[in-house]
Amino acid sequence: MATNTTTKKPAAAALAETAEARPERATRRAPAVVGPPLGEGQEPVTVTLSHHHRIDGTDYTPGAEITVSPDYARGLRGQGFVART
Incomplete structure (x- = not known):
């Protein structure tokens, strides 16, 4: 039976390393224009x-x-996806 000779890090230190290595999650914003891009002008x-x-x-x-x-x-x-206003 093999034994692991590495020492175990405390849970708090492991969590801090993980949080530092991970970049902050950016909040998702709706894109400025949905679907095909705008044409010129x-x-x-x-x-x-x-x-x-x-x-x-x-x-x-x-x-x-x-x-x-x-x-x-x-x-x-034309396809009926837009509400009448």
Whole structure:
């Protein structure tokens, strides 16, 4: 049977080393423009979703307000994803 000759670190010291080695987690913010990027000279449009929609791997619930390019907003409206205001 083999024996381990290394000494064990105290739990508090091991936890402190782990916390120091790990960078602080940045809070996730919603991207400025969801979906395709803005074209040259375009201004972003804010739309309210009427249905659940997944864009770029992020789920958006009904009633969520997102900022998108005008072309993408037009496509969302045509598919019925934008709430009538």
